Amino acid sequence: MLRELAAENIRNLHAFSVAPDERMNLIVGENASGKTSFLEAVYILSRARSFRTSRLNEVINTAANSAWVSGKLYEQESGKSTRLGLARTHGHTRFHINGQAIRNAATAAQHLPVKVIHPESHRLLTGGPGFRRAFIDWGCFYQDENFYPTWVRFQKLLNQRNAALKQRADSRVMNGIEREFCESAERLSRIRSKYIEVLRHGFASLSTLWPVDAEWELDYRRGWSSERDLRELLLAEREYARRQGYTLVGPQRADLVIKTNGERIVSRFSRGQIKRATVAFELAQIEIFEQGTGRRPVLLVDDMPSELDANARELLMHIFSSASRQCFITASTSNELRMSDDAEHCVFHVEHGRIRKML
Incomplete structure (x- = not known):
């Protein structure tokens, strides 16, 4: 969890340094005040990118040419504290852990696992396959230590084959690339398939978040026919x-x-129900992470009240506050995020980019 968070030149936010609560943190303020940017700072510290854009330069304040985020992490399970930092200057990103430079964002992500639920998260269920692959790969990254090197290797081979296709490389070159491509593809697919089986079990445990008559079906499609050899398919589609x-x-x-009850979710659920189902998938993944690693991720929830009725908001707030994980949740007012009287929490008010701790 985050014991301290500081940042400078993140969108419209003024430079800040805060000490979040170890459990519930409510970030309130008017629209465009900087609430989402607060969550972005946490996400950037973990992933070296924003959940709103893939281009980190877009997150830097327009009046500046650099930005930084830093945090003090505390791992309850081990009692270990870690200093994590990221700086972006003139198009270059630098990471530091306890003052030592690190090479890539994967190391930072291992130190600070973060899940985010935001207004576009419904694309997990309504968007294209890329959103669901990203969801699967987040789980695989933490569940299987072989996933990341396997994924990196596969991406390299995919790029090599695509380049060879464009260059119209001869059969000898193509055959060599495709042999390694298939080996890597099979390894990656096995890791993903194994994770989907775990996900099916985890999702079934969160039935309070969707209609009682919903029967869910998760069908993983690996990217090529289960009845055909991948090398044969690559050869057949080469030209x-x-x-x-x-x-x-x-x-x-x-x-x-x-699917639910044999139908794709878009044709069956309202937007509010889709949001609840999306949250159910995200929470299932978090529980799988916690059971598999013994660690707890930081949960970011942006604009939680939108498209949810009062009962759904109350249910989700109960789920969020009763779990022993750190949460950061945004809303226009704290009245939209009702907490039980005995629940410890912090409230941060954001106004014109200035963050003030209220409670």
Whole structure:
């Protein structure tokens, strides 16, 4: 969890340093005051990017050419404290852990696991396959130590094959790349398939968040036919792939088809129900993470009240506050985020980019 958080030049936020509560942190303020930017600072510290944009430069205040975020982490399970920092200057990103430079964001993500639920999170259920692959891969990253090197290796081979297709490389070169591509693809697919089985069990334990008559089906599709050998498919699609300029089969095309009572969720649920179902998936993944690692991630929830009725908000706030994990939740007013009288929490008010601790 975060014991301290400080940042400078993150969007419209003034430089700040705060000491969050170890459990519940409510961030309130008018629209465009900087509430979401507060959550972005936490996310950037973990992932070296924003959940709102893939371009980190867009997060830097327009009046500045650099930005930084730092935090003091405390791991309850081990009693260990860690200083984590990120700075972005002139297009270059630098990471530090306890004052020592580190090479990539994966190391930071291991130290500070973060999950975020925001207004666009419904795309997990309503958007394209890329959103669901990202969801699966977050879980695999923490569940299986072999996932990240396997994923990095596969991405390298995918890029090599795509480049060879565009260059119209000869069969000898293509065969060599495709042999390694298939080996890496199979390893990656096995890791993902194993995780989906764990996810099915975890999701079933959160039935309070969706209608009682909903029966869920999670169908993992690995990106190529289960009845065909991947090398045969790559050879068969090679000429067409040359014309397209990219590889048409493989784990980069994987998807998780989510249905309820035999129908895709978009055709059955309202937007409010979709949001509740999305939260259920995210919480299932968090519980799997906690059971598998013995650690607790930081949960960020942006604009929690939107598209939820009062009963749904109360249910979610009860779930969030009763779990022993650190949460940061935004809303326009604290009245929208009712806490039980005995629940410890902090309230931060954000106004015109200034953050003030109220409680």
